[in-house]
Structure formats: C-alpha cells, structure tokens
Amino acid sequence: MNRFLLFFLCLSLSVIGQTPPPSPLRVEQLRVEYKTNPVGIDAFLPRFSWKLFSKERNTLQKSYQIQVSKDDKFSKKGLIWQSGDVVSDASHLIDYQGPNLQSRQRYFWKVKVIDNYGNVAESAVNFFEMGLLASSDWQAKWIEPEKEGIDFKKQQPASLLRKEFVTKPKGKIASARLYVTSRGLNEMYINGQRIGKDVLSPGWTAYQARIQYFTYNVTAFIQAGNNAIGAMLGDGWYRGYLVWENNRNVWGERVALLSQLVIKYEDGTEQIIGTDETWKANNNGPVRENDLYNGETYDARLEKKGWAAVGFDESAWWNVRLGNYPKDNLIAPAGPPVRRTQELKPLKVLTTPAGETVYDFGQNMVGWVRLRVQGPAGTKIRITHAEVLDQKGNFYTANLRSAKCELNYTLKGDSIEVYEPHFTFMGFRYARIEGLPNPPVLDNLTGIVIHSDFPNSGTFETSKPLVNQLQKNIVWGQIGNFVDVPTDCPQRDERLGWTGDAQAFVRTATFNKEVAGFFSKWLRDVAIDQKPNGGVPHVIPDVIQNKNPDDIKSSAGWADVATIAPWTLYQVYSDRRLLETQYESMKKWVEYVRKNAGAKLLWTNGEHFGDWLSYRGAAQFGEPVTDNDFIATAFFAHSANLTSKAALTLGKATDAVLYGELFQNIKKAFLQEYVSPNGRLVCNTQTAYVLALHFDLLPENLRPQAVERLVQDIKRHGNHLTTGFLGTPYLCHVLTRFGKNDVAYDLLNQETYPSWLYPVKKSATTIWERWDGIKPDGSFQDVSMNSYNHYAYGAIGDWMYQNMAGIDLVEPGFKKFVIAPKLGGGFTSTKATYESPYGTIASSWEQQNGKTTLKISVPANSKALVKLPSIGADKLNQLAQTQRLKLVEGALEVGSGEYLFEW
Incomplete structure (x- = not known):
C-alpha cells in the first residue's frame, strides 16, 4: 500500500542540462524601438532593449551600462552618451537620455551587464540611424506625374518617373540614403534595380494627418559617374477604390512622389538629388490599371526597357508638375513593412x-x-x-x-x-x-x-491534429489580415481596419507575432481619426465617415478598441510610452460614452453592431439576442475600469480615482437595470453572462449562479457556443476562471456547428467570418457577407496559450509570469513557446502511462510561478523545501533555467 501511494504521489524535480558547466553570461538580441539595427527612425528618445543568456539558474541582471557613440570605436570624441552603471534589472525599452539626436546620423551602441553572480558581459556593437526629424530636412519637392484632363473617377495606369544625375567627379562615396514617400503606392529603382524588399509602400495611415516615409541604404546601388533613379506610382489606398459603391479618391485624385537621395562622400561633402521640376514622367507603361480590390492589368508589350537606367530616351516623356502638399506630416514607420x-x-x-x-x-x-x-x-x-x-x-x-x-x-x-x-x-x-x-x-x-513582416512570437501544438490545424488557421488568418493595418478580410471589396475585429483579437495576436510596433502605428491613427467629441469610427483609417465628421456613430465593443488595445499591449510589452501616447484617446472615448449614457450611466441610445454574427438557432432569430444596451453598458464599465488602471500606471492619481469611481457607479447601475436579485440576467444568453462575469460586473455572491446559468445554456445547446464577435473572445476564459475548465474543453473539442472545429472539419485553412460560412449541407451562407478569412473568432488562441499551455503574465512584459497548464479535454500533450521581452518561455506537458511530465524554460532576468495540476499542498511544500524554492500562493517560484517536473 505504501509503495502504491509512493508511485502515484511522489513528485520529483530535475534540472535539464546541468551536466555541462555554465557558460559565461551573454548579452544578445539588441534592439532599438523593437527593431534590430534600424535605419531611418524618428523617435527623439529611442528605447533600447536586450536579452540575457546564461545556463546558470536564477540569473538576474544586477546593473547595466549603455554607451552611444557616433563611431563604432566609441572614441572619446565620438561618445555622446553613457548611462553610467545603473543598478537595475530593467533590460527592455530603456530610454535614451543623452543630447538631442541629429537627422540622418548613424549612432552605435552597446550595453554592458553585470548579473547577480558577478558575471560581466558586454554586447556586440549595434547601431541605429535617424531619419529626417524635421520638415526642413526635406529639400525635395512633391511632384505629380499626370497630365491635365484625366478622368480620375476611373482606374489609371501606373505612372513612371525618372531622372538622371552625375556623382561628384573624383568623389569617393561613403554612403547613400534614399528617403521616399508618396501619395499612392510606390516602387523605387536606381540604375534599373528595384530598391527595398517592402511592397505596398508607404503603407496605409490617416493620410490627411500623416504619411509614412521609408529610408533605404542604397550605397551599393550608386555608381561613379552617371546614374538614374526611377519610380513607379500606383493608386493604392490613397485614391483607389475603397469601401463600397465605386468610392474612389478618398484622400485625393492625383498620385504624387517625394524622394530625396542623399549621397555622402568620404571628404565629408554631400550631394542631394530630390524630386523637383526636372523629373520626367510617363503614363504609357505596362501597368494599365491597378487597384487593391480589382487587381492589375499589365501589357508586357509596353514595357520600357531601361526606363530607370542611364541613357534611356525620355524625349517622349513630359515634365512633372509640383504638388502643393505639406512635409510636416511625414513619419518614419513604427511598425514593420x-x-x-x-x-x-x-x-x-x-x-x-x-x-x-x-x-x-x-x-x-x-x-x-x-x-x-x-x-x-x-x-x-x-x-x-x-x-x-x-x-x-x-x-x-x-x-x-x-x-x-x-x-x-x-x-x-x-x-x-x-x-x-x-x-x-x-x-x-x-x-x-x-x-x-x-x-x-x-x-x-x-x-x-x-503581410506585415513582424517576428514570430509563439508556437503551439497539441496531441490533437484538429486543434493543431485550428492554431494554423488562426495564424494564417492573422498574417493575411495584418497588411499594414488590422483588416477584417483580405478578399472582397472591404479590407478595412474594423475596430471590433482588432479589439477581439489583439491578445491572441500578441502570442503569435510581435505586434507592438504594428499596433502602435495603427492606434495612433485611432486617436487621430477619433472625433473631437471622443467618438471612435468603425474603421481606422476612417474611410466610411470621414466625409461627414459630424455624423459619427460609435459602436460598443468596436470603439472600445481605444481602451482595450492600449491596455492589452501595455500588459504584454510593458510599453509605457504606448500607454502614455494613447491615454488621452482612452479618456476621450470614456467621456463620449458617459455623455451618451447620461445620469443613469446606462448607454441605451446610439447604433451598435451588438454581438455580431452570434448563433441565432436553426431558424432565423430562433435564439434570444443580447440586447445592445446591455452590451454597451457592459463595455462602458470595462473601458472606465481600464482607463482607471492606465491612469494609476501612469501616475495620474486623480484620474485613477475618477474613473475607478465611475466604474463602480456603472456597476451599480448595471446591477439594478439588468440583474435580478438571484443573479438572473435580463438577457438570457451566453454572451450576457460572459460579459458580466469577465468584466466583474456582478457581486461575488451572484457569480456562482451566473456561472451555472452559463453552463446550463451551453449544455442546453449540446455543448455548443452561441456567442458572436463580442462574447466569443472571453467565453472559455470565464469558464476556466470559475472552475468550469471541463466545459471550456468541451467547447474547444466540439466538431459540429457552431464551433471552432466545425470549419476545420470543412477543410478550412483560415478562420471564417461566420460559424457556418459553409453550411452542413455544403451550401454557402449569405453571399453579401461571407468571408473565409476573418480572424475575429480566432481569439480562442489566447485561451489556448494561457490555459492549455498555461503561459500567462503576472507582471507587465512577462517580467514575472505563470506557467499553469490546465489538463483535460482528452489531450495527452500540449507544448508551446512564447518569445517574451526577456527571452523564450517554454511549456510542454505530456501524460503517458499514468505519469505527467512538465518541461518548462524560464529566460534569464525573469521569474516564473509554476502551478502543478492535481498536486496537493503537502507535496508542494515538500518539493519547495527539498529544492529550496519559494512557495507563493500555491505556486513554486523559479528563476531562469530549464526544469523538468514529473508526478
């Protein structure tokens, strides 16, 4: 009997890879503003990040020293700033604090670190290069290639532009940079060669307020003597078809180019070749029509061989005209191309x-x-x-x-x-x-x-092939819809930055890809397109309502992206500057809703999308619907709560109290209006209970009843969900949080409609817009709105990482995180990795022959709380004592290293 108990209850811990001697501390993966050796940034106070690597367990950074220099030798003359020895474990997004940085200057930097064992490591030398920091740095002029008399209501040929130039006689070239932007899309060429690997540049922003410019290192493309530079311009988002009903020319009718080539010679002199009146243009090239929705018409017989090379006959080309456009709204890209x-x-x-x-x-x-x-x-x-x-x-x-x-x-x-x-x-x-x-x-x-070329963040795999395919579908849906902005779909005449889709998916997005820069860029446009009264348009950039700025209609759960996304990204990346940048937008949105809700604090007016595309039963409207005012008031409370948390994080004590009190008052109004004394909600839907529970709108004593009613409704539907865009992201989180993890697994494993695996069984390779985009009989859903690449329902990926693999943050940026896998659902294994700001977090568990094995990896300079399922307090205490680990609220606190748990 004693042996039997020992076999099943004995818990052991070993450390993977202890045999080899510890390697020296290393400092690697240096980045500036989330980028490695960036060229052309415009952050006046760039932020530095690095990662530590050591095989020695429990490694923490004790101090760091950053040096920034104008030369890679860090000479006394070149050194412009050093932080000194800073006693801190911070290694992510450390602010530059030196003198003002100069336009176009390349700076070199390195960091030296001392860890808690006294090991010292110095990084390799990296660099960052500033872009054009002031509008006066642009000596080039905006030029327009098209003649008068064009019917801009129709698709136009791509314009070709060119200019030849001569480098300085006997001047040896040290470096050359090309700074480019356009109204419309551009491709650049020097001496016949395409410049850059990016496509669809300069991307999509709120063009009325800001346009991105790109910086290219073109030193290798410039030759001594004669040279030629060329550009091809297309319609793109700027003037192409957008939205519906043949809507064109949202920001303007004419495409335009602004290009500045700066050649620096070894003698210190410079030569600037900018767009001006001397450039030539032609619209008789091979691209006869180009449009994001409609595609491209290309006649190869019209190709102009050598048009961007020296010696081309441009006698039939015409002079360009100057464009009257500002230069003070040009920005370097915050996100990836x-x-x-x-x-x-x-x-x-x-x-x-x-x-x-x-x-x-x-x-x-x-x-x-x-x-x-x-x-x-x-x-x-x-x-x-x-x-x-x-x-x-x-x-x-x-x-x-x-x-x-x-x-x-x-x-x-x-x-x-x-x-x-x-x-x-x-x-x-x-x-x-x-x-x-x-x-x-x-x-x-x-x-x-x-797609936007962001780094991978996570990997996820289980013992069930259908769930693995679901994860692949989530990732393919994300990359297909993250094309410079987070779009709803990539195929039909829409492809817009719908705020509701982004709000629902943002947390899952962070697990799959590093989206800090991508969302930082897009959220600035959220704030820019936000109306003076605080209302947030349905899509960003705003191409639906921008022609009627006073006719703003903001929908609950969509416009709440203004609060949910910044707070989520702060939690994941510990990016305080992002939160600071978006904070006023967060406040404006909450105040907009407060005004609409009135003294009762119930948002009962306005037009809302509601729980978009929720299950309506076998017959139309066969299921109860979650009332729009219920949803709107719930999200109002949630946004007030997040704004209070953001204010507290940013040291805005007065605002923190103000919005904290507002949250509590909305809760009281919500409880009185929508909740019976025994915990029944006026909307008897899964989404209603999910939102009330996830947003903490119910008092503690009513939560168990609400959870039971949620579970009963799921069971009543044969272990099927009925949620739409707003309820689905939180559904399994609520079930797991309140002890119903088995029900969450039932939903994940469900293979019939409506469920996550139903499309997988129908051979889907991306996430569908509708639960039944293809119906069980093989017919299609409503042809007017039936996308097969629509990522919102892929938000289940967040729960899969956090609960199946058990990886979730405790402190912003994963400085401290938890590994607490929730076993069940018939899965015999799950493994996942996540690339945090401090390094790779790994969690891998397997059940075989009655034994459970959990392997984890904790990166240097961070800590983890490990929760082992089905292990009693006594055994945890025993393990903590024998391995000299700290026990924190039922979890083992471990430092960096790789660990193997078996029980």
Whole structure:
C-alpha cells in the first residue's frame, strides 16, 4: 500500500542540462524601438532593449551600462552618451537620455551587464540611424506625374518617373540614403534595380494627418559617374477604390512622389538629388490599371526597357508638375513593412465541372501569384482568385461582391516571361487561369504570401491534429489580415481596419507575432481619426465617415478598441510610452460614452453592431439576442475600469480615482437595470453572462449562479457556443476562471456547428467570418457577407496559450509570469513557446502511462510561478523545501533555467 501511494504521489524535480558547466553570461538580441539595427527612425528618445543568456539558474541582471557613440570605436570624441552603471534589472525599452539626436546620423551602441553572480558581459556593437526629424530636412519637392484632363473617377495606369544625375567627379562615396514617400503606392529603382524588399509602400495611415516615409541604404546601388533613379506610382489606398459603391479618391485624385537621395562622400561633402521640376514622367507603361480590390492589368508589350537606367530616351516623356502638399506630416514607420514572406507551390491543377482550369494552393493565403508563361506576343491571360469552390466543385467568386480580384497579362512574345503584380493583393486559395497558350502545368503559377513582416512570437501544438490545424488557421488568418493595418478580410471589396475585429483579437495576436510596433502605428491613427467629441469610427483609417465628421456613430465593443488595445499591449510589452501616447484617446472615448449614457450611466441610445454574427438557432432569430444596451453598458464599465488602471500606471492619481469611481457607479447601475436579485440576467444568453462575469460586473455572491446559468445554456445547446464577435473572445476564459475548465474543453473539442472545429472539419485553412460560412449541407451562407478569412473568432488562441499551455503574465512584459497548464479535454500533450521581452518561455506537458511530465524554460532576468495540476499542498511544500524554492500562493517560484517536473 505504501509503495502504491509512493508511485502515484511522489513528485520529483530535475534540472535539464546541468551536466555541462555554465557558460559565461551573454548579452544578445539588441534592439532599438523593437527593431534590430534600424535605419531611418524618428523617435527623439529611442528605447533600447536586450536579452540575457546564461545556463546558470536564477540569473538576474544586477546593473547595466549603455554607451552611444557616433563611431563604432566609441572614441572619446565620438561618445555622446553613457548611462553610467545603473543598478537595475530593467533590460527592455530603456530610454535614451543623452543630447538631442541629429537627422540622418548613424549612432552605435552597446550595453554592458553585470548579473547577480558577478558575471560581466558586454554586447556586440549595434547601431541605429535617424531619419529626417524635421520638415526642413526635406529639400525635395512633391511632384505629380499626370497630365491635365484625366478622368480620375476611373482606374489609371501606373505612372513612371525618372531622372538622371552625375556623382561628384573624383568623389569617393561613403554612403547613400534614399528617403521616399508618396501619395499612392510606390516602387523605387536606381540604375534599373528595384530598391527595398517592402511592397505596398508607404503603407496605409490617416493620410490627411500623416504619411509614412521609408529610408533605404542604397550605397551599393550608386555608381561613379552617371546614374538614374526611377519610380513607379500606383493608386493604392490613397485614391483607389475603397469601401463600397465605386468610392474612389478618398484622400485625393492625383498620385504624387517625394524622394530625396542623399549621397555622402568620404571628404565629408554631400550631394542631394530630390524630386523637383526636372523629373520626367510617363503614363504609357505596362501597368494599365491597378487597384487593391480589382487587381492589375499589365501589357508586357509596353514595357520600357531601361526606363530607370542611364541613357534611356525620355524625349517622349513630359515634365512633372509640383504638388502643393505639406512635409510636416511625414513619419518614419513604427511598425514593420509589408513584405513577401514565403512562396507556395500549387498542390494540383484542376479541371472543374464547368471545364475551367483552376490551381489549388491548398492554403487560403493573401498576396498574389507569380506567372511563368511562354507564348506568342499579344496573347492575353486572365487570372482570377477565389477562396472556395462551390458544391459542384466550380470556381466561386460571388462572396467577393464587386471586387474583381483579377490579373490580366498580355504577353510580349519573348521566350519565357515571368510576371508579378505591383500594387494589389488578393485573398485566395484557388486561382483560375484563362488564355494559356500551352497546357497548364504546376510551374505556371507560384503563390507569393505577403503581410506585415513582424517576428514570430509563439508556437503551439497539441496531441490533437484538429486543434493543431485550428492554431494554423488562426495564424494564417492573422498574417493575411495584418497588411499594414488590422483588416477584417483580405478578399472582397472591404479590407478595412474594423475596430471590433482588432479589439477581439489583439491578445491572441500578441502570442503569435510581435505586434507592438504594428499596433502602435495603427492606434495612433485611432486617436487621430477619433472625433473631437471622443467618438471612435468603425474603421481606422476612417474611410466610411470621414466625409461627414459630424455624423459619427460609435459602436460598443468596436470603439472600445481605444481602451482595450492600449491596455492589452501595455500588459504584454510593458510599453509605457504606448500607454502614455494613447491615454488621452482612452479618456476621450470614456467621456463620449458617459455623455451618451447620461445620469443613469446606462448607454441605451446610439447604433451598435451588438454581438455580431452570434448563433441565432436553426431558424432565423430562433435564439434570444443580447440586447445592445446591455452590451454597451457592459463595455462602458470595462473601458472606465481600464482607463482607471492606465491612469494609476501612469501616475495620474486623480484620474485613477475618477474613473475607478465611475466604474463602480456603472456597476451599480448595471446591477439594478439588468440583474435580478438571484443573479438572473435580463438577457438570457451566453454572451450576457460572459460579459458580466469577465468584466466583474456582478457581486461575488451572484457569480456562482451566473456561472451555472452559463453552463446550463451551453449544455442546453449540446455543448455548443452561441456567442458572436463580442462574447466569443472571453467565453472559455470565464469558464476556466470559475472552475468550469471541463466545459471550456468541451467547447474547444466540439466538431459540429457552431464551433471552432466545425470549419476545420470543412477543410478550412483560415478562420471564417461566420460559424457556418459553409453550411452542413455544403451550401454557402449569405453571399453579401461571407468571408473565409476573418480572424475575429480566432481569439480562442489566447485561451489556448494561457490555459492549455498555461503561459500567462503576472507582471507587465512577462517580467514575472505563470506557467499553469490546465489538463483535460482528452489531450495527452500540449507544448508551446512564447518569445517574451526577456527571452523564450517554454511549456510542454505530456501524460503517458499514468505519469505527467512538465518541461518548462524560464529566460534569464525573469521569474516564473509554476502551478502543478492535481498536486496537493503537502507535496508542494515538500518539493519547495527539498529544492529550496519559494512557495507563493500555491505556486513554486523559479528563476531562469530549464526544469523538468514529473508526478
């Protein structure tokens, strides 16, 4: 009997990799403003981050010293700032505190660290380079390439611009930088070579207030003597079709270019070649039409060989005109550029029942196809794109609405021709090709995946293939919709920065990718497009209501992105500056709702989307609906609470008290209006109970009843959810928080409609907009709104990381975090990693032959609280004593290192 108990209750702990001697402390992965060796930043006080690596357990930083110099030797003359020995364990987002930084100057920096064992480590030398910090730094002029008399209500050819220049005689070039922005999209060329790896530049911002410019190191492209610089301009978001009903020219009719090439010579002199009246333009190039929704028309017969090289005959080109545009609204990108990130080969070529040739890439992706073809000059090829095939297996594009999503290519007749579009992107799995001069082969097309090129943050895998596919779908949905802004969908005539989708998904997004810079950039536009009265538009940048600034309609759960996203990102990245930047926007939004709610503090007016696309039962409106005023008041309380927390974090004590009291008063109003004395809500829906519980709107004594009613409703629906965009992100969190983890697993494992795995069983490779985008009988949902790449419901990924793998933060930035996996649901293993600001966190558990194994990794300069499931207090105390670990509220506190727990 004693042996039996010992076998099942004995808990052991070992340290992985103790045999090799500890390696010296290392300082690596240096970054400035989330970027490695950035060129062209405009943060006046840039922030430094680094990570420590050591095999010695419990390693913490004791002190650091940062040095910044104008030369990489850190000479006495070049050294401009050193922090001195700062006794601190801070290694993330440390403010520069030296003298003012200069435009275009490259600075070198390094950091020296001493750890708690007395080990000393110095980093390699890294650099950062400033962009153009003042509008006066721009000597170039805005130029417009198009002639008068153009009908700008229609799609236009891409404009070509060029200029030749001569470098200084006998001047040896030390460096060259190209600073570029445009109204519309641009591609830049020097001496015939494409500059940069980014696409769709300069990206999408609230153009009326700010436009991004890009900085390129072009030293290797400049040659002694004669040179040529060229640009191609497309419509893009600036003047292309946006929203619906043939809406064009939202910010302007004419595309324009601002380009400044700065060549620095070794003798210290400089030469600037900027856009001005001497540039030439032409609209008779091969890109005849270009649009984000409709695609591109390209006639290879019109290619102008050498148009961006020296010696091209530009006699038929015309003079540009100067554009009257400001330069004080130009900003360097805070987030990553959009780039080609991978290539996919089609899995097969299909001949559909309708007799069409269709390429199946096996993955719903975002980007375009590269065409490889050979045939007679004048041959016309048309490529259209679709996410799904219909019930009969035919090509299906009805859900694209008015978006054509097509490429039209005319061959020039040279041997093998290779074509990629320039100023468009598609959301698709299938590509239909028409007009091929030869039988189709797999090599005809290659899928080019594009998205904002942010670093990976997490990995996640379980013992169940369907859940693993769900995780893949979540990631593909994220990258497909994070194309410079967080869009709702990438395929139809929409692709807008819907605030509700971003609010629902932001926490999950942080687990999959590092999105600090991406969201910092977008949230600035949230604040910019926010109306004077505090209202937040439905989409950012605001292309729906910007023409009617007084006609602002803000929806609860959508506009609350103004409070939820900044607070979430602060928690994940410990980015105080982001929170400071967005704080006034947070306040303005809460005050907007306070005014609409009135003295009763109940937001009962306005127009709201509600719990968007929630399950309505077998028949239309067969299920109760969560009232809009209930949802609006709940989110009002939540936003007030988050604003109070933000104020407290930022040291704004008065505001913290003000919004804390407001939160409590809204709770009282909510309780009186929407909750019966025994805890029943006026809206008997899953979403109602989820919001009330997750936002802490119910008193402690009523929470158990509310949880039971939530569970009963889930059981009544056969272990199915009924939530929409606003309830779904919090559903499983609430169940797990209140001891119903088994029910949360039941929902995750559910394979029939409505559920997360239902689309997976229907062969989805991304997240759908609707729970039943494809119905059980194989037919499609409402053609007017049925996207197969819509990431909002992918918000379950947050719960999967936090509860299945057990990785969650305790302190902002994961300085201290918890590893507390919740076993169950028939899973025999789960493993995940997360790249925190301090290094890689890993959690991997497995159950086999009655034994549970948990492997974890804690990065240097951080700590973890480890909660072991099903282990009693006595055994934890025993383990803590034998291993000299601290026990904190039922969790083992461990420092850096790798650990193996078995029981």
